[in-house]
Amino acid sequence: MENNKSFLWPEGILIALLALGGVFSLAFMMLLRPNVSEAQSRQSINVKRIAAKVGTQQRIEKLKASMLTSWQQEAQTKGLSYAVPPRFQGAIVKAAKLTQSEKVIALTFDDGPWPETTEKVLDILKSNNIKGTFFVVGQNLKNYPELGKQIVTQGHVIGNHTWHHWYHFFNQQAAAFEIERTTDLIYQVTGAKTNLFRPPGGNLHNGLVAYAKGQKYSVVMWSADSIDYKLPSVPKLIDNVIKDSKPGGIVLMHDGGGNRSKTIQALPEIISNFRNQGYRFVTIPELLEMEDTEQKLLANKKQ
Numbered sequence: 001m002e003n004n005k006s007f008l009w010p011e012g013i014l015i016a017l018l019a020l021g022g023v024f025s026l027a028f029m030m031l032l033r034p035n036v037s038e039a040q041s042r043q044s045i046n047v048k049r050i051a052a053k054v055g056t057q058q059r060i061e062k063l064k065a066s067m068l069t070s071w072q073q074e075a076q077t078k079g080l081s082y083a084v085p086p087r088f089q090g091a092i093v094k095a096a097k098l099t100q101s102e103k104v105i106a107l108t109f110d111d112g113p114w115p116e117t118t119e120k121v122l123d124i125l126k127s128n129n130i131k132g133t134f135f136v137v138g139q140n141l142k143n144y145p146e147l148g149k150q151i152v153t154q155g156h157v158i159g160n161h162t163w164h165h166w167y168h169f170f171n172q173q174a175a176a177f178e179i180e181r182t183t184d185l186i187y188q189v190t191g192a193k194t195n196l197f198r199p200p201g202g203n204l205h206n207g208l209v210a211y212a213k214g215q216k217y218s219v220v221m222w223s224a225d226s227i228d229y230k231l232p233s234v235p236k237l238i239d240n241v242i243k244d245s246k247p248g249g250i251v252l253m254h255d256g257g258g259n260r261s262k263t264i265q266a267l268p269e270i271i272s273n274f275r276n277q278g279y280r281f282v283t284i285p286e287l288l289e290m291e292d293t294e295q296k297l298l299a300n301k302k303q
């Protein structure tokens with residue numbers, strides 16, 4: 001019995017120790033558990049934070065995209081992205097061939113933006129409720145961006161007249177620089193994407209027009225030259241414009257590049273003279289659209 005007892009005693013201790021061990025290990029596990037779950041929750045918070053960051057970025061990108069879309073729509077309704085019919089993309093235009101339509105004429109102004117004179121031309125056009133087309137020189141637009149913005153915000157069309165207004169020969173690379181740098185700046189300053197190009201001096205053979213045609217610009221020439229850069233008398237300037245004008249015509253004048261006082265003086269009279277003849281004033285894209293519509297109608301009739 002004693003032996004048994006002595007045998008049982010350590011057994012009891014063993015059981016007690018095992019029981020204690022069990023309690024400790026349970027307690028230990030209880031202690032550990034919250035740590036594990038805390039770590040898990042921390043991890044999940046981090047995931048949430050990353051997800052939130054990604055979500056915010058996606059939202060910003062979405063917002064940017066929607067803002068750009070609405071801006072583009074707004075720009076298109078305002079006519080800032082000029083729709084030129086395919087037949088005129090990469091083509092040289094001197095006047096619109098209009099046989100059946102009403103009498104229309106397009107006034108164009110080159111070499112600006114220019115201090116004082118561009119604003120004066122804009123004022124005259126505004127008071128007569130006329131939209132014109134301005135072929136700007138890149139470096140002038142760089143110097144007078146506010147005037148460039150005014151041209152577009154007042155509803156006129158803006159076109160490309162190269163960066164430097166140089167007359168020499170341009171290789172492909174130099175022509176790209178002259179033209180694309182100007183188109184880019186026009187877009188940056190005004191938001192207008194132009195696909196209208198007018199070569200300085202009307203030179204069709206010095207590499208610029210070849211490049212512009214390759215890039216699908218409409219090369220816009222003219223059918224009536226005011227020769228205002230030679231500073232003729234005001235009556236002579238008016239006569240230069242009127243004598244060569246016919247429906248669908250394009251009139252060349254200058255708002256920049258030098259003394260344009262004669263042009264400013266002649267412009268109101270030129271406008272009233274055209275109005276008295278029954279002319280309506282249109283922009284170059286409007287003029288091209290009219291010819292395109294007429295050509296399509298004629299093609300349908302022939303079929």
Ligand SMILES: [Zn+2]
Nearest residue numbers: 110111200201
């Ligand atoms: Zn010019």
